[in-house]
Amino acid sequence: MDESKPLFVQIAEMVEDQIVDGTLREEDKAPSTNEIAAFARINPATAAKGVNMLVDKGILYKRRGIGMFVAPGAREQVLGERKAAFADTYVAPLIAEARKLGLTADDVTQLIAERAAHTS
Amino acid sequence: MTTATAAPRPLTNRTLGVVRLQLINTQSLVWVPLIVLAGAVAISLMIIPLIPFESTRIVGSAQAPLWYFVALGVQAMTLAFPFSQAMSITRREFFVGTLILGVIASAMMASIFILLAGFEVLSDGYWMNGHIAYLPYLFESGWIVGWLIYFTVTMFLFVIGFWMATIWKRFGTFAVVSIGVALALLVTFAIFLITKMQWWVAVVSWFVDIGVLGVTLGGLALTAVLALGTYATLRRATV
Amino acid sequence: MDSVIQVRDLTKTYKNTTALDGIDFDIERNTIYGLLGRNGAGKTTAMSILTAQNFATAGSVRVFGEDPYENPRVLSRMCFVRESQKYPDEATARSAFRSAAMFFPNWDQAFCDRLIDEFQVPMKTIIKKLSRGQLSAVGVIIGLASRAEITFFDEPYLGLDAVARQIFYDRLLEDYAEHPRTIILSSHLIDEISHLIERVLVIDKGRIIMDQSAEEARERATNVVGDAEAVESLVAGREVLHREGLGRVASVTFLGTLTEEERRAVEASGLELAPVPLQQLIVRLTQHQNTSETEGALR
Numbered sequence: 001m002d003e004s005k006p007l008f009v010q011i012a013e014m015v016e017d018q019i020v021d022g023t024l025r026e027e028d029k030a031p032s033t034n035e036i037a038a039f040a041r042i043n044p045a046t047a048a049k050g051v052n053m054l055v056d057k058g059i060l061y062k063r064r065g066i067g068m069f070v071a072p073g074a075r076e077q078v079l080g081e082r083k084a085a086f087a088d089t090y091v092a093p094l095i096a097e098a099r100k101l102g103l104t105a106d107d108v109t110q111l112i113a114e115r116a117a118h119t120s
Numbered sequence: 121m122t123t124a125t126a127a128p129r130p131l132t133n134r135t136l137g138v139v140r141l142q143l144i145n146t147q148s149l150v151w152v153p154l155i156v157l158a159g160a161v162a163i164s165l166m167i168i169p170l171i172p173f174e175s176t177r178i179v180g181s182a183q184a185p186l187w188y189f190v191a192l193g194v195q196a197m198t199l200a201f202p203f204s205q206a207m208s209i210t211r212r213e214f215f216v217g218t219l220i221l222g223v224i225a226s227a228m229m230a231s232i233f234i235l236l237a238g239f240e241v242l243s244d245g246y247w248m249n250g251h252i253a254y255l256p257y258l259f260e261s262g263w264i265v266g267w268l269i270y271f272t273v274t275m276f277l278f279v280i281g282f283w284m285a286t287i288w289k290r291f292g293t294f295a296v297v298s299i300g301v302a303l304a305l306l307v308t309f310a311i312f313l314i315t316k317m318q319w320w321v322a323v324v325s326w327f328v329d330i331g332v333l334g335v336t337l338g339g340l341a342l343t344a345v346l347a348l349g350t351y352a353t354l355r356r357a358t359v
Numbered sequence: 360m361d362s363v364i365q366v367r368d369l370t371k372t373y374k375n376t377t378a379l380d381g382i383d384f385d386i387e388r389n390t391i392y393g394l395l396g397r398n399g400a401g402k403t404t405a406m407s408i409l410t411a412q413n414f415a416t417a418g419s420v421r422v423f424g425e426d427p428y429e430n431p432r433v434l435s436r437m438c439f440v441r442e443s444q445k446y447p448d449e450a451t452a453r454s455a456f457r458s459a460a461m462f463f464p465n466w467d468q469a470f471c472d473r474l475i476d477e478f479q480v481p482m483k484t485i486i487k488k489l490s491r492g493q494l495s496a497v498g499v500i501i502g503l504a505s506r507a508e509i510t511f512f513d514e515p516y517l518g519l520d521a522v523a524r525q526i527f528y529d530r531l532l533e534d535y536a537e538h539p540r541t542i543i544l545s546s547h548l549i550d551e552i553s554h555l556i557e558r559v560l561v562i563d564k565g566r567i568i569m570d571q572s573a574e575e576a577r578e579r580a581t582n583v584v585g586d587a588e589a590v591e592s593l594v595a596g597r598e599v600l601h602r603e604g605l606g607r608v609a610s611v612t613f614l615g616t617l618t619e620e621e622r623r624a625v626e627a628s629g630l631e632l633a634p635v636p637l638q639q640l641i642v643r644l645t646q647h648q649n650t651s652e653t654e655g656a657l658r
Contacts, residue, residue, distance in 0.1 A: 004633070004634055006574055007574065007577075033536075037532060037536055038532060038536065041528065041532065042554040042555065043532070043555055043556060043557045044536045045557045049574075092623065093626070096626065096627050134435075134462065137462060140458070141458050141461075142447075144447045144458070145447050145448055148448065148449065195448075199448045202445035202446075203444070203445060203450070203455075203458070205410075205412045206439065206441065206444050206501075207459060208410070208434040208435050208438060208439070208462060209431075209434075210411075210429045210430070210431050210434060211429060356414060358407070359412060359445070
């Protein structure tokens with residue numbers, strides 16, 4: 001748990017990560033609020049807030065008396081959101097840092113192409 | 121998810137719980153007084169033969185365990201009150217419970233003295249005409265009153281200790297010492313006055329007149345007053 | 360708001376000092392509070408008064424709607440174990456727990472036994488002879504196993520080493536999740552408990568200088584580092600809590616946060632932004648209070 005984002009957002013992202021990498025699939029039961037709180041060592045109310053945020057976004061849904069489940073299409077939804085934010089989250093800082101070092105956009109593009117070739 | 125909101129145990133149980141809490145200090149409350157008593161009796165028995173032979177030899181040193189009850193009263197307060205607060209016990213529950221403890225302890229001590237007195241009567245004073253517990257004045261109205269006077273004296277001393285410790289808890293060492301000194305001065309002055317005015321005969325015959333029963337009832341009344349004083353002091357005492 | 364404790368204008372004065380200066384706050388049901396502040400700020404005094412172990416000079420306290428003084432109905436639903444709790448001279452851990460079982464209606468003996476195992480408390484040793492850590496463990500176990508509807512923990516875990524403290528936090532959270540209750544943790548180890556607590560109450564010199572959710576508190580201030588001139592122009596017009604400098608680089612903590620757009624603009628211009636952890640926030644706030652003597656404006 002780092003300090004740069006509100007805790008409940010980090011909780012939500014943790015669950016979303018599991019959805020993206022396939023640990024949690026559609027219609028799987030999501031970990032309960034208490035389980036998340038115990039695991040992350042945070043207050044259950046905070047964990048609940050993160051879970052509720054996902055319910056509001058439609059990533060999870062509630063089955064009365066049973067618990068929270070991953071909604072159909074959740075993975076696509078999360079991927080879509082993250083792709084949209086990709087530019088803000090990763091590209092903008094990349095360009096800012098590049099500028100500090102005196103690299104042009106073309107320099108950066110070339111670096112990206114080289115690295116992508118290496119690691120694929 | 122459960123949130124139990126059980127009603128607290130009935131108040132009588134909590135008060136008796138205080139007695140059990142006090143009895144955690146079994147050594148101080150039970151064994152030490154018994155040892156003091158045993159020692160006092162032993163010492164008395166050794167002193168008796170030294171007294172020139174008369175019809176009765178009376179030794180007063182067996183009163184040591186009775187005085188120890190002042191210490192008991194003090195300890196009942198100082199050793200148990202802070203913990204009772206942590207147990208969410210009210211001051212009233214603590215007061216009544218501790219008083220009950222005092223009653224039980226005093227009753228036991230009185231009973232032991234009665235047994236001792238009975239033995240003394242049966243054995244003609246330990247076959248030495250020596251008396252520690254059976255003092256004629258105390259038993260002139262019978263054995264029940266005899267038990268009662270021992271009980272009253274013990275309880276009286278217990279409550280004094282209890283009150284002194286409570287004053288200490290609430291007002292501090294300076295206050296208790298001042299009061300102790302003031303009381304000592306008062307008693308000394310009273311003795312001085314009685315001696316000066318040669319009132320001793322009058323004092324002694326007054327005691328004889330009201331009899332041991334009168335002294336006992338007076339003692340109980342005084343003890344009750346002291347107990348109320350203790351409660352009043354305890355009500356605003358803090359750990 | 361479902362408040363189980365209501366404090367209004369609570370004042371406590373001793374001969375020369377004011378321990379509590381007319382404070383107001385509410386404690387909500389089934390919430391974990393952090394009662395924070397320096398040593399001597401008034402935390403223990405406040406908790407003592409709430410549990411009727413000490414008395415207010417002025418003001419009112421209502422617990423479950425009633426005055427707690429000499430009120431066994433209310434007091435038996437609370438548990439307050441002090442940092443340096445005194446036990447009967449001859450008490451062992453076993454007799455202490457037996458007593459607690461008698462007086463706390465929700466006492467869970469099985470839970471107590473599990474905790475005794477985890478904290479490795481010797482049951483038959485006289486409490487006076489226990490180590491500082493074992494003594495603290497006894498207090499912590501009483502608080503946890505009491506399941507009292509309002510449970511105070513007055514830094515009783517100060518004697519615990521880091522491993523034992525983590526056990527305490529874990530068991531606390533676990534039990535709170537299964538059996539919710541109102542918990543007030545007083546501590547000056549703020550960062551350790553900052554994730555456990557839902558609300559933050561900070562007392563400084565007998566006054567409440569913060570009363571909000573832990574989340575709001577985490578977002579209350581921001582730290583910016585970078586070129587001194589750029590930093591100063593950013594914080595112009597904002598309330599500054601703390602300034603540090605190293606040559607041309609300045610690090611400033613200010614109240615308030617920036618919007619997403621503002622953040623990007625700031626970061627693009629080469630300055631670095633960082634959130635302010637709770638402990639640092641409280642430290643800066645109390646220092647700021649002392650130097651500028653603002654009164655309660657930071658609530």
